[in-house]
Amino acid sequence: MSDCCTTETIDIKVEPRVSGKIRTVALIGPPNSGKSTLFNRLTGLRQKVANYPGVTVEQHIGKLSGIGRSELLLIDLPGIYSLDSYSEDARVAVDVLHGAMPGTPAPDAILLVLDSLHLRRQLTLAAPILSLALPTLVLLNMSDLMEARGGEVDTLALARELGVPVAKISATRGTGLDSIQHFLDRKSEVVQPRSPARLELPVVGNARSYRQWATGISTRTKYKAPLSSEWTRKLDRVLLHRIIGPFLFLAVVISVFQFVFSIGQPLSNAFGDFLNSAGAKVGSYLGSGWFESLLIDGIWRGVASVLVFLPQILLLFLFIGVLEDSGYLARAALIADRVMRSIGLNGKAFIPLLSAYACAVPAIMATRTIENKRDRFATILVAPFMTCSARLPIYLLMIAAFIPNKPIIGDFFGLRAAVMLSLYLMGFLAALLTARLLKSSILKAASAPFILELPQYRLPTLRSLGLRVIDRGKVFLKQAGTIILCVTVVLWILSHIPFHAPLPESVIGHIGQWIEPIIRPLGFNWKIGIGLLSSIIAREVIVGTLGTLYGADPATQSLSLQAALRHDLTLGGAMALVVFFAFAMQCTSTLAIVHRETNSWKWPALQFAYMSTLAYIAALATNQLITHFF
């Protein structure tokens, strides 16, 4: 894989804190303070993304190479309002700051980012941070915007009040960053632990006392809040209008979809063709032996079947990024909340679930915006029921082979379209019912309410969108890639032992025949069984496998795949197969991503078992009903 920008590994060494030397810097700030933009600015692309052990909070660590200090590590802490441990995010931040997080070095200095547009509110986070008595630099972000809108603050007075240096910066424009350089230089020599006794800090853990403290400071430092952006109010008047709002919302959703399918799909197809021909070309140089077969038919084909989705996945990340960075994602959540609440989820689950219609992988990764863990897990668990584009090849093949194109309503809506639509509907209903089931049982909500902050509208920058797409793409390739590689190798070995045996006589062929009694009630034969086993990598793999199997069988060799399927399967079995695919979790990438996002194997295992059982029962019912009535 040529990863264009960075494959450099970042070694994280946990060493005891040596007083007087800065090795590790922590970046902390409230949500919407522009912290991630600053992190990207300071580290460039040299960052590492992982999960903190045992929790689902993402860990971003990078070298400070954006300002030429690549010997220093920068840890990006989750965006939080306070260090009170009301959330997993805050607990992680506290552990990292105290050097109690396994695998993460204890920070020697802190960069505290505050949004200067809302300084009074954001200052409350300064109190618990300053009480840590680590060298701290307070960065007033978006100060250019604050000044442009008539806001003011006396930074010298603020520095005196807080007892630490304060600097105005703009993370989006990259101005004022030399202050970080100065801070690090000065502090690198000797760290003078600031005595917190000199500071009057509010009562720890008391939100009200924090507020009074922050208000006092902002008054004494002559903080004048800028006028709120007129644009946001004006835009919201239209975008959240009682009648126009929902229509514009639908228009946004439909155009995103139109774009992902009309551009993403051909792009994916072209990319797939390219990968296959590249594989064939390399294969032809290697000659024909078991090594070439393992490399090309096994590893390359398996990896390519997942890579094919990359253009679509990246496009979706791009759109979700535009929605999030512009501020519209929060409005979409507001509009959708009422509907989503009726199935026990909240408005923030809408865009992720919608994305799952293209691919569950970006959808599951986009659930990070849902703060409530139970809601987030429920969304993750139901997302793969949405009809993703990997299901389309087998749907289209079976419908074309078995369903006559009879018109139902004129020429526009025929029997084939009706079957397709009911498959979409089936997945949607399964997601809905599963969500309700989960929310009333294992993921029953505690008292956590739905709190949605509506940020001001902003024009997304190409830089941050690009970084986001690369970052998410890397996570997908790393997570899914490694597992896919293992699964493809295992499947290749199973389908090539004993050597030179045709597929039906290989180990996997035997397994396919061995499970035939189990799947016969669904109307499936052993060939379908092998197809189901091989499609554990990715759903669309079954089409290729069936092609190989029917192509090798003398009875169906001369027929097209559609004709061969008609020769071999009943209508009941064929429809049971598509229903099976509507419900089953035949996607290793999704399982890998669910594992990553929930940081456990328990949830993907549960999801796999639940979806497979449901798929089996639904396919069984379909076959029995159709066989009985037709």
Place this chain on the structure above:
Amino acid sequence: MAIVEALDLPDEVGHHLMHMGIVPEARIVVIRRAPAGDPTVYYIDGFEIALRRETARSIRVRPVEEDH
């Protein structure tokens, strides 16, 4: 417009809201409702926050006269 008096919410939730600026004596203004009628968007201390009715019900306020 109204002034927040007290938050009758479990501690965890209450603290979260207080850290977001919904503290006693803060001025809170209803800006708009979501197209479906709920949640409602409030303006408090320079930012906008949306709460469902079920949560907002537990925040006690006293109304004050509009001064602008």
